[in-house]
Amino acid sequence: MCSAIPFPKDPPRRTAYSPCRGVSADASLKSAGAWLSGISYGGERVTYIIAEPCIGVKDRACVEVCPVDCIYEYVEEVGAYVVPDPSTGAGVDKQVIPRGEATHVPPETGITKDQLKAQLYIHPEECIDCGACESVCPVTAIFPEGSVPEQWQSYIPLQYAAFGIKK
Numbered sequence: 001m002c003s004a005i006p007f008p009k010d011p012p013r014r015t016a017y018s019p020c021r022g023v024s025a026d027a028s029l030k031s032a033g034a035w036l037s038g039i040s041y042g043g044e045r046v047t048y049i050i051a052e053p054c055i056g057v058k059d060r061a062c063v064e065v066c067p068v069d070c071i072y073e074y075v076e077e078v079g080a081y082v083v084p085d086p087s088t089g090a091g092v093d094k095q096v097i098p099r100g101e102a103t104h105v106p107p108e109t110g111i112t113k114d115q116l117k118a119q120l121y122i123h124p125e126e127c128i129d130c131g132a133c134e135s136v137c138p139v140t141a142i143f144p145e146g147s148v149p150e151q152w153q154s155y156i157p158l159q160y161a162a163f164g165i166k167k
Contacts, residue, residue, distance in 0.1 A: 046144045047124040048134060049159050051152035053141035054119040062120065062133035062142060070126035071133065072162075073119070121162040 050062075050071075063071045122133065122142075134142040143149070148156060160167035 046129045046146070047159070048122050048127060048129070048131070049143050049145050049148050049152075049156055050120050050122055051141050051143060051148060051155045053139040054137075056118070057139055057141070059138045060120075061136040061138060065132040065136050067130065067132065068126060068128055070123045070128075072121050072123060121159055123163050124160060124165060125163070 060073075063069075063073075131144075134144070143152075145156060157167050
């Protein structure tokens with residue numbers, strides 16, 4: 001870590017901050033995502049998976065630290081995803097997207113919408129693989145895809161299917 005410029009005590013929410021350059025960038029990091037993930041993992045893109053311990057957890061620490069708002073909550077009772085409202089910029093207010101519009105689970109995945117759990121899901125194409133979510137999870141439910149424990153391997157295809165992506 002660069003010591004020439006101190007890291008601020010309260011850096012702006014939903015931004016990337018470089019302590020070496022002393023600059024902040026807005027949350028539009030998606031275009032830099034592939035580059036950032038390549039630095040962290042030797043060029044390999046790593047997808048994070050949220051597993052069973054997340055079911056029913058009310059803590060949203062991972063959502064709060066995500067710089068690109070790529071973590072979505074599936075709410076079983078209303079059959080919809082509750083996602084950060086981009087108009088607020090802070091991810092505090094929520095909007096509800098009907099399940100049919102939020103996801104299309106391809107039949108070839110062998111997964112039905114009814115199998116999606118009331119939990120959080122990380123969108124694999126929006127995630128910049130920063131790992132911030134993994135370190136703040138209070139129930140240790142977030143893993144890099146290659147490190148998901150054996151008993152929760154079934155959550156890997158669910159993660160992709162939640163966003164209509166075949167794995």
